[in-house]
Amino acid sequence: MITVITILGSSSLLVFLIWSWERFRYDYRRMVRDSNHPSPEGSGSLLPEWAQHHDWLRTHNIYYRALNLDNQARFLRRVMDFMRYKEFKYIDLSPDPMIPLLISSAAVQLTFGLNDFRLDFFDKIYVSGSAYRVHWHKQAFQGHVSLQGIYLSWDHFFHGYQEYDDGHNVGLHEMAHALTYGALMGKTTMEKSFRAKFKDYVKAAHPIYTNMRNGGESVLDRYAATNFHEFWAVSVEAFFEKPILLKTCEPVLYAAMCELLNQDPLELMTVKAV
Ligand SMILES: [Zn+2]
Known part of the structure; x- marks a missing residue:
């Protein structure tokens, strides 16, 4: 004993x-x-040396493409700052400057309405060429988040942005986990105002989650019923990729997410792509 x-x-x-x-x-x-390092915020046009980054984002990130030029400059400034503080490690994949740029853009997209956008809790991002195995799990992973860092399959990440209307986006999904992961580690790892609004999100989400757990239908992918962490990550995918459907079918949840993330993807959809 x-x-x-x-x-x-x-x-x-x-x-x-x-x-x-x-x-x-x-x-x-x-x-x-x-x-x-001072905050990268502030207004200003795109710097000439960012031309290549701007082209890659405009080509591969539809959210970025829909922003006006001022917000594109602000977005790109945040992406450069995010990349500077992360170490990217490649597994079965040749390093390519477009990879960290696009992966960082998924994080910046999710947190574009927040002051605290750097996901400071993590300093390493592991990128695998394709789906990968983790310990004893039988199924191959497309992405996951652990104490060691953020893990992504590049194939699946890239595909997520190529098919931007199916509600599946592993980049946004894992960044959503990364954003709330800090909450498990203590109060100071999540902005105070974000924590308060997250409680409102939980209130709005809980009836939908409970219904899904009991076998009920939803506009969200069934994977959301796995546990509440997955519900959150799946709801983020739908928020950005299927905003009209989510707002129409689950207006309370959609409003709580607009409030929580301080942005409304539907407002972007009215902006003509550059
Ligand atoms: Zn997940």
């Missing part, structure tokens, strides 16, 4: 130490970044 208690006590201590170390790393990274 004493041995069992000792083992349980030791493992709890280990979990606590890992948690404390991760929190320390997070706080330190944020402190260094904030002291060395």
